[in-house]
Structures are given as C-alpha cells and as structure tokens.
Amino acid sequence: MAAQGERADTHGPAPDEHVIVLFGATGDLARRKLLPGLFHLAKAGLLPARYRIIGSAPAQAALTEEEFRRHAREAVSTFGRSKAQGPQWQRFEESLSFGSADPDAYEPLVEAVESAERAIGGSPRRLFHLAVPPAAFASVIELLGTSKLAEGGRVIVEKPFGTDLPSARSLNETIHSVFDESRVFRIDHFLGKESVDNILALRFANGLLEPVWNRDHISHVQIDVPEHLSIEGRAAFFEGTGTFRDMIVTHLFQLMAFVAMEPPTALRAQALRDEKEKVFQSMRPLDPAQVVRGQYQGYRQEAGVDPESDTETFVALRVELDNWRWAGVPFYLRSGKALGAGRHVVTLGFREPVLRMFPMAAPEHVDNRTNELVIDFDDPGRILARFLAKVPGPSMRLAQAEMVFSYAESFNSMHALLGYERLILDAMLGDQSLFTRSDGIERLWEAATPLLQDPPPVLPYPVGSWGPQAAQELIAPYRWFLPEAD
Ligand code: BG6
Numbered sequence: 001m002a003a004q005g006e007r008a009d010t011h012g013p014a015p016d017e018h019v020i021v022l023f024g025a026t027g028d029l030a031r032r033k034l035l036p037g038l039f040h041l042a043k044a045g046l047l048p049a050r051y052r053i054i055g056s057a058p059a060q061a062a063l064t065e066e067e068f069r070r071h072a073r074e075a076v077s078t079f080g081r082s083k084a085q086g087p088q089w090q091r092f093e094e095s096l097s098f099g100s101a102d103p104d105a106y107e108p109l110v111e112a113v114e115s116a117e118r119a120i121g122g123s124p125r126r127l128f129h130l131a132v133p134p135a136a137f138a139s140v141i142e143l144l145g146t147s148k149l150a151e152g153g154r155v156i157v158e159k160p161f162g163t164d165l166p167s168a169r170s171l172n173e174t175i176h177s178v179f180d181e182s183r184v185f186r187i188d189h190f191l192g193k194e195s196v197d198n199i200l201a202l203r204f205a206n207g208l209l210e211p212v213w214n215r216d217h218i219s220h221v222q223i224d225v226p227e228h229l230s231i232e233g234r235a236a237f238f239e240g241t242g243t244f245r246d247m248i249v250t251h252l253f254q255l256m257a258f259v260a261m262e263p264p265t266a267l268r269a270q271a272l273r274d275e276k277e278k279v280f281q282s283m284r285p286l287d288p289a290q291v292v293r294g295q296y297q298g299y300r301q302e303a304g305v306d307p308e309s310d311t312e313t314f315v316a317l318r319v320e321l322d323n324w325r326w327a328g329v330p331f332y333l334r335s336g337k338a339l340g341a342g343r344h345v346v347t348l349g350f351r352e353p354v355l356r357m358f359p360m361a362a363p364e365h366v367d368n369r370t371n372e373l374v375i376d377f378d379d380p381g382r383i384l385a386r387f388l389a390k391v392p393g394p395s396m397r398l399a400q401a402e403m404v405f406s407y408a409e410s411f412n413s414m415h416a417l418l419g420y421e422r423l424i425l426d427a428m429l430g431d432q433s434l435f436t437r438s439d440g441i442e443r444l445w446e447a448a449t450p451l452l453q454d455p456p457p458v459l460p461y462p463v464g465s466w467g468p469q470a471a472q473e474l475i476a477p478y479r480w481f482l483p484e485a486d
Helices: 028-043 065-079 086-094 107-120 134-146 165-176 194-204 235-239 242-260 269-281 419-429 438-453 470-475
Strands: 018-023 051-056 096-098 125-130 154-157 184-186 218-226 291-296 314-319 331-336 345-350 372-376 382-390 398-406 458-461
Touching: 018 028, 018 107, 028 051, 028 065, 028 086, 028 419, 051 065, 051 107, 065 086, 065 096, 086 096, 096 107, 125 134, 125 419, 134 154, 134 165, 154 419, 165 438, 184 419, 184 438, 194 242, 194 372, 194 382, 218 242, 242 269, 242 314, 242 331, 242 345, 242 438, 269 438, 291 470, 314 470, 331 470
Parallel strands: 018 051, 018 125, 051 096, 125 154, 154 184, 218 331, 291 458
Antiparallel strands: 218 345, 291 314, 314 331, 345 372, 372 382, 382 398
16 A cells, blocks of 8 residues: 555555445436546556445435446446446446435445445445535535544545635535544546646656746746536536636636646655645735636526526636745636637746847748647647747748647556546545645635625627637737637
8 A cells, every 4th residue: 555645656556445435426426427437447456456335325316236236337338438348347346335324314324334344354444435516515524423434434525615715614624523634535636637747747857847937937827728518407506606616716726736836845745735735825815807707608598597697607817926936927717618629728938038039930820829838638638838940941030830748649548547536546545645635725715705705797708719808808918828720
C-alpha cells in the first residue's frame, strides 16, 4: 500500500482490501461514471485482491441484489469502456450487493456491510461514496455516524460543496462531526484528468518553463471550458445552481490553483494542498463589474425552467491574484453551456519582446495568437507552444508556427484512467493530493461573496455561439484562444 498521504503510483501495489458503499447507486452519476469506472479499475487490476461494492439508496428506491447487478451490467454496457462480459465481469458482478438506508432505518445497509466484511475476512477498509443530491448529504453523513458505519472509514463527497460561505461552513461542520478531514475526499473529477496532473510535471519537473512562469513574462492566463451540450434535462439541478457554482467554483478555480501555485515542498497531499490554499488566499474578492453572466436563448423554454429565470448558463470573469508571482496578471475564466464547441483549455499568453523589429507576414498568416502556451486537457490531452518563425524566402517575414506534444501520439495511453477512476483509486489509497480541502472551499466562497450578493444581469446569447459579446470585451486587448482558427 502507498504510504498515507503520498502520491500513489497507479501501476504500483493495489490498495488495501475494501468495502465500497455507493450511496445514490441508482442515480445518474453512479450509472454514467461510478459503476463503469469501478469496473474499469477492476479490469485494469487496480482494485484490491478482495473487495465488495454495496449499492445503497433509501428504502423506497431499494433494489434487490439481482436488480442491482442487472442495473450495473446495463450501466457498464451503456457507458463503460470495457464490456460487461467474460470472467472479469463475472467476478465484478459477484462483488455487488445492495443495502438500503434511511436516517431511521439503516439496518439493511449495516447487514450488507457486515456480510461483505465477513466474506472478505480480516479488517477491510470502508469507503463511502456520496453520489447523492445536496439535500441528502447531511442525512447520509448523520446516518453513517449514528449507525457507527463511519468508524475508520473514508468518505468521498460530491460537489456542490455548498452554495455560498454559510452553507459551505455548515456542510463542513456536518461532515467533520462524523469524519475528520484526513478521511474526507471532496471529489472534483477535473483534477483526475491526466493533463491536469501533467501541469505539475510540466512546471516542476522541467527547467524550461518554471523560470518564465510569472508576471515578468506572462501577460495573462485563460482557463476556458466551453461546453457544446446544453443542460440536457437537468433543469431541477441547474436552475438552483447555474454555471458559476456548477463549473467555476468547483472546477475552474481548482485548475487555476494548479496553474498559479508556488512549487510545493514535496509531492505530498499536505504540501500540494497548502500551496493551492495560498492561491485561494491571495485571490481578490470577485468584482461583479469584471463578470459577464449569460443565458443561452431558449433556456427559459426548457422543461422545468422558470420562464423568467435569472440563472446563468455562461460565465466569463477576471480574477486577480495578489501575490508576488502574479500581481497585475489577469486570469480570465470562462465556461458555458450550448456554446460553439466542447473544450478544456488553459492558455498562458507571454509578453511581447520589448522591441518588435520584424516585419510581419500578411495578416491571414498571423492571428495574434502567437507567443502562447496552450494546455489542452481534453482527454487524452495536448500541449502546444505557439510562436513566430521566419517564412522561408529571401525576405525576413514572420508567421505563426506551432510545436505540439500530444498524449495520444507520444504515449501508450492503455493505462490511462478517467478522472473518476483515478480519484476513486486515490481515495482508496488514502492520497488526498487531488481533493479539495475544507479551508480552500470556504475561502473560495468568501471571495465569491460580492458576486453572489450583486450579480450582473444575465445577457442572452445564441445557441452555438461563444457567449455574449461582453465576454470578448472583458478580455480585451487580449482574445480568447477559442475558437481556434481552422
Ligand atoms: C460537471 C458539471 O461537474 O462537469 C456538468 O455538473 C458539466 O454541468 C461537467 O457538464 C463537465 O465535465 P467534463 O469532464 O465532461 O468536461
């Protein structure tokens, strides 16, 4: 087993024997990501030699063991990368059982856990994954406390981690009344993406970039996660949440911390999380005048959406970090639904040389997007450096050129894990490096308070566009890296 709190080598030893309890086992997340992800881990030989997975839900939605196994088979067949067949599937399926749990009737779950532990033998670890809606968080945590199931166990908590500072504090208090922070894994699946982890490697394993990774050389940073899909029938969730809470606080601020952090003293959970926390501490409170909120046309007509809804489906904002490395360098963050493409891109714009002595090629060869480092973390991910190069010929003319590193072309990605798979494995290994800490999340809500109290009005934008025009004005004189020119 990897030492507690250390980054694990995913090809190294498997985690301790485990009983994994999946709350919300019949829900969307379990069906789309968790059950297929667990099976992929099993197939890749990354689960422990002996494990059991118990589905759980309130009694009114309870399944029999047979029904749960069928549910898992259907989920893996529909959403998994590995087919639900063969001896490996057989073995996985045999590990599945079900135990319902309600705050005042949790015996079926307790019995299922005890029976799974007997089947494994010894003292397996318990891991609880809370794939439940926010309204159910507190009652599940409390039942884990009262039933004593929580003893010695770890818990994976799904976002949203609150909706503002008071709710985040109260959620943390509830969690800490049962689990101390060392056993809490607040999951952000973005941080399980290979290319996000690779930001650490890129920055801290190479002498090439770190010396220029600061305000002396970088003029601005963009973190851009446009989505092509709309709310896809998730009105009930989305109406009360909006893009700022769903994407910016949860995912994009976390990415920003990886891009902006100081070198950690070691590649260990505590050191990494301390550096992330310092980035959040240095964030200036968000200025509503530097935020563009948008709503795609047709959103108010979606089933379940208030016809006068003020919920944003798009946000672009400027963040300032008051620290020695980044003072004066704007970080522009953008995300939205129903946009022109679905991408995940971090772009660092470098400062121009002090003197420009080269004549430029015709404008069609130069679109002002040179002098950039682009980290594209669509799985499997790419990194590109865009720069100016001389156009062959007798005269000294420049045009933009590109150097590309592509994960798919450079490495065998057979062992690559999707975000959720990687993070569930890390939680089993007790490695909190890629999980959000309670103080960090509370600080983010604190910095967000001016915006939450005084949000600018939502501006309409057409489906398939790049959001309201105001988002282009926000970033001027720079330009969003996306959409990429053909
Ligand atoms: C989820 C959000 O956390 O992330 C969704 O709730 C969003 O609204 C999704 O679509 C995006 O994740 P990915 O990995 O598909 O970019």
